[in-house]
Amino acid sequence: MGLFSRDSVTPRQRAEHEARAAAWEQALARQSLPSFVVDRLQNAAIGKQPWVATMTPAELLLAKSHGVKPIATVSGTCWFHYGWSWTEGHEEGWHHALNRIRREAVACGANAIVDIRMRTLRHSFGPSMDFTLIGTAIRIAGLTPSPDPIVATVPALEFVRLLEMGIVPVGIAVGARYDWLGGGYGNGWGANAWGGQQTQWQTSVFAGNQPLTELGTFWEGIRRDAHAALRANAAAMGNGVLAHTHFGEILRQERDKQPPAYLGRHIVVGTVVDTPRGADVPHAIEPVVDMRDGVSPLARTGEVRHAVYDTDPSEEEGSI
Amino acid sequence: MSDAHGQDIPQHALQRLAGLRSQGHPDGIFTSDFSVNEFLLVRKAGFEPVGLCVGSCIYHLGFQFASWGANQELDVLSTAMYEARALAMERMRLEAAQMGADGIVGVRLTVKRLEWDAKILEFVAIGTGVVHAKGHQGFKGPKQQPFTSALSGQDFWTLLAAGYRPLEMVMGSCVYHVARRGPLATLGSVGQNVELTNFSLALYEAREIAMERMQTEAAQAGAEGVVGADLHEGSHNWSPHVIEFFAIGTAVLPIEGHESDDIPDPKLVLSVNS
Numbered sequence: 001m002g003l004f005s006r007d008s009v010t011p012r013q014r015a016e017h018e019a020r021a022a023a024w025e026q027a028l029a030r031q032s033l034p035s036f037v038v039d040r041l042q043n044a045a046i047g048k049q050p051w052v053a054t055m056t057p058a059e060l061l062l063a064k065s066h067g068v069k070p071i072a073t074v075s076g077t078c079w080f081h082y083g084w085s086w087t088e089g090h091e092e093g094w095h096h097a098l099n100r101i102r103r104e105a106v107a108c109g110a111n112a113i114v115d116i117r118m119r120t121l122r123h124s125f126g127p128s129m130d131f132t133l134i135g136t137a138i139r140i141a142g143l144t145p146s147p148d149p150i151v152a153t154v155p156a157l158e159f160v161r162l163l164e165m166g167i168v169p170v171g172i173a174v175g176a177r178y179d180w181l182g183g184g185y186g187n188g189w190g191a192n193a194w195g196g197q198q199t200q201w202q203t204s205v206f207a208g209n210q211p212l213t214e215l216g217t218f219w220e221g222i223r224r225d226a227h228a229a230l231r232a233n234a235a236a237m238g239n240g241v242l243a244h245t246h247f248g249e250i251l252r253q254e255r256d257k258q259p260p261a262y263l264g265r266h267i268v269v270g271t272v273v274d275t276p277r278g279a280d281v282p283h284a285i286e287p288v289v290d291m292r293d294g295v296s297p298l299a300r301t302g303e304v305r306h307a308v309y310d311t312d313p314s315e316e317e318g319s320i
Numbered sequence: 321m322s323d324a325h326g327q328d329i330p331q332h333a334l335q336r337l338a339g340l341r342s343q344g345h346p347d348g349i350f351t352s353d354f355s356v357n358e359f360l361l362v363r364k365a366g367f368e369p370v371g372l373c374v375g376s377c378i379y380h381l382g383f384q385f386a387s388w389g390a391n392q393e394l395d396v397l398s399t400a401m402y403e404a405r406a407l408a409m410e411r412m413r414l415e416a417a418q419m420g421a422d423g424i425v426g427v428r429l430t431v432k433r434l435e436w437d438a439k440i441l442e443f444v445a446i447g448t449g450v451v452h453a454k455g456h457q458g459f460k461g462p463k464q465q466p467f468t469s470a471l472s473g474q475d476f477w478t479l480l481a482a483g484y485r486p487l488e489m490v491m492g493s494c495v496y497h498v499a500r501r502g503p504l505a506t507l508g509s510v511g512q513n514v515e516l517t518n519f520s521l522a523l524y525e526a527r528e529i530a531m532e533r534m535q536t537e538a539a540q541a542g543a544e545g546v547v548g549a550d551l552h553e554g555s556h557n558w559s560p561h562v563i564e565f566f567a568i569g570t571a572v573l574p575i576e577g578h579e580s581d582d583i584p585d586p587k588l589v590l591s592v593n594s
Contacts, residue, residue: 066329111337146339158356165360166330168337203437208382209400211407212440216378219442220411223374227351235349244353244372252436270351274336278453281364285477287586297591 031099033107041108044072045139053136054115059156066160067141071108074137076101081128087178087265091229093131094118094174094269101133102149109145110137115155116172118269133172153243153271166279171237171272175230178265181218182258200259219250219264226266238274245269352448354426358473362425365477367450371419375411376444378434379404386497386562391522393529394562397495401564402533405429405491408445409468416466421449422459423467425476427489429568431556438557458575461488462541469570470548479547483578488541491568492533496526498561523563527551530565543571 012020023034033041043049053070055063063070078096082089105113116135137149138156152159152169162169182196198214201207226248234241248266255261290296352369354362362369384396408429416424427447434440449466452459461467469486471479479486499518509516530551538546549569555562 111339140334140337143334143338146337148339150336154356162356163329163333163337166333167359168333170336203380203440207380209396209403210380210382211404212378212380216376219378220376223376227372227374231349231351234351239349240369241349241351242354242356242359244351246353250378250434250442252434270353274332276332278368279330279363281360285361285364287478287481287584288589289586291588291590298589 031103033103037104038107041072041074041104041137045108045110053156054134055136055156062160063138063156066163068156068160069139069141070156071110071137071139072104073134074101074104074108074110074113075132075134076104077130077132079128079130081126083127085178086127087176087267090129090131090267091174091176093129094172097131097133098151098172101135102151105137105149106145106147108137109139110149111140111143111146112150112152112159113137114152114159116151116153118153118172162273165281165283167273167275168238169242169271170274171234172269173230173234173237173241173272174267174269175226175228175233176265176267177222177226177229178263179218179222179225180261180263181215182255182261196259196261199262215250215262218262222264223248223266226268230268230270234270234272238272240273240275241270242273243271353446354448354473358426360473361477362448362450362473363453365480366453366456367422367425367476368453370421370449370451371415372446373412373415373419373421373424373449374444374446375408375413375415376442377404377407377411378440378442379407381439381441383439389499389502390497391499391518391525392497393526394495394497397558397562397564398493401495401566402491402493404441404443405445405493408443409489412445412447413466413468416449419449420451421466422451422457423461423469423486424449425469425486426472427468427470429470431554433557441556459485461486470568471570475548479572480575482583483575483580484544484547484572485575487543487571487573488537489568490534490537490541490543490546490571491566492530492535492537493564493566494526494529494533495558495562495564496522496529498522498563500561526563526565527567530567534567534569538569538571541571542573544573546571 020034020036023036027034040049044051051070052073053060054073055070076097076099078093078100080089080093080096101113101116113135116133119132119134121130136156139145150168151171153172154162154169159169181199195214195218199212202210202212202214230241246266246268251263253261253263290298350369351372352359353372354369359369379400381400382396384394386392386394412424412427424447427445430444432442432444434442447468459467467486468489469476470489471486499522501516501518534546534549546569549567552566552568554564554566556564
């Protein structure tokens with residue numbers, strides 16, 4: 001002490017720790033929040049506690065000039081185990097996390113959550129993964145708290161610019177689908193159960209140049225269904241989806257005395273927007289040429305905001 | 321409500337923020353892989369996205385023997401690489417036509433290897449279908465089909481501002497086998513600085529073939545020129561002496577009545593925030 005004015009960490013008493021753990025458990029089961037979290041969020045909302053924002057100073061400047069006030073950093077996490085389907089487990093995991101982050105935003109009387117990032121830890125325990133969303137809850141001057149705050153993946157800077165142009169980023173939509181071609185489990189007992197024969201001929205040693213029609217049609221069907229699921233999910237929130245992230249793969253399973261079976265899975269995640277068709281873009285666009293040698297800050301590329309599904313082109317997918 | 325600069329936030333956005341309105345768009349929803357900036361610029365150019373268009377083709381490559389010491393095109397592979405991409409693009413265009421799009425912006429072509437079979441490649445063409453917001457019909461591609469363009473939303477705005485419209489993505493492929501050098505030739509050049517002419521020649525020839533094919537396609541589409549042309553060299557897990565040269569670009573046509581005087585002079589700026 002003496003040199004440091006800060007308090008050192010006081011270890012939590014065992015009883016307190018257990019009480020908090022029990023409160024979390026109850027809250028998750030009841031789809032609510034523990035009282036200490038609600039207190040923290042409400043205190044931030046009324047100014048009894050400092051606000052916390054992921055914004056940069058530039059974002060704070062623009063937010064302030066547009067009447068946007070940050071309240072608190074909010075999050076939602078769900079560690080999800082996929083029992084019967086990896087693909088649909090992902091869809092469900094994200095939906096749980098979305099519901100939870102929205103619950104925190106409601107607790108602090110927000111109009112929106114901006115700058116939402118999708119995250120996951122890189123280590124997994126068995127067939128499970130954590131689905132985490134982190135963002136900043138904001139309040140707009142002159143508006144009443146929303147019972148259903150909107151969920152925006154864009155940072156505060158872009159959020160305000162979008163609002164001016166009549167585009168409201170309202171949420172995150174997820175569409176996922178998997179199926180088996182030949183044999184299989186889950187969905188595979190349907191129309192595709194006896195498939196795979198034609199693909200086996202088409203890929204034999206003597207086969208020449210040809211498109212794999214059976215496998216191609218199967219794969220296209222999965223992708224279409226995943227997109228249809230995305231659209232259905234998005235339709236409940238807005239009228240458009242931007243900035244997709246795709247993840248898809250086909251796996252082959254060798255089988256005894258039968259043609260190999262194929263598992264295809266596809267996940268699409270996107271930002272949902274709500275905008276009238278053909279709305280005007282009020283700002284003029286001016287072409288400029290930067291006179292700086294070397295890398296111009298104007299040419300800086302945006303960072304990747306959703307690094308959950310790696311689509312690193314250097315790995316196995318090549319452009320062109 | 322308006323900000324410090326008098327810019328109003330539209331009413332429908334405010335309602336949405338206050339949680340007063342949750343949906344209500346009878347005319348369906350669009351999907352697109354545009355970034356926010358791309359979306360704004362496509363809108364500024366007078367177009368609206370209608371939906372993501374995807375075409376894919378999983379293709380089995382045939383086999384072709386290449387003699388050890390010969391420079392030659394492997395036309396079986398050239399055909400395969402071209403046909404598979406063309407099929408993927410055609411399917412993408414079909415999706416666009418079905419949703420009534422005038423064209424497809426921001427098309428990306430990818431080739432993916434499947435880990436369980438080296439002879440199978442997956443080709444994917446993906447882009448966003450757009451329609452002219454005021455229903456202008458003059459932007460369709462050849463044969464009244466939707467146009468295709470590899471340009472991003474930003475480049476699309478700039479291209480239209482320059483008085484050109486995209487017609488069609490054009491491409492040319494050439495898979496070439498570069499001859500190995502014989503033992504005598506190798507011995508003869510020990511300790512000398514010499515050009516390996518047969519290698520130079522092979523690269524020249526393969527590139528030339530790919531470019532020629534692309535240019536022929538552009539001429540067939542009735543284009544004035546090709547922008548954003550690029551040459552890719554790739555060897556998709558083939559033996560080291562087999563290389564693919566792939567040329568791709570967007571064929572364009574001038575917009576009638578557009579004068580070069582209409583183009584604003586770009587402003588010169590010096591960014592100081594580095």
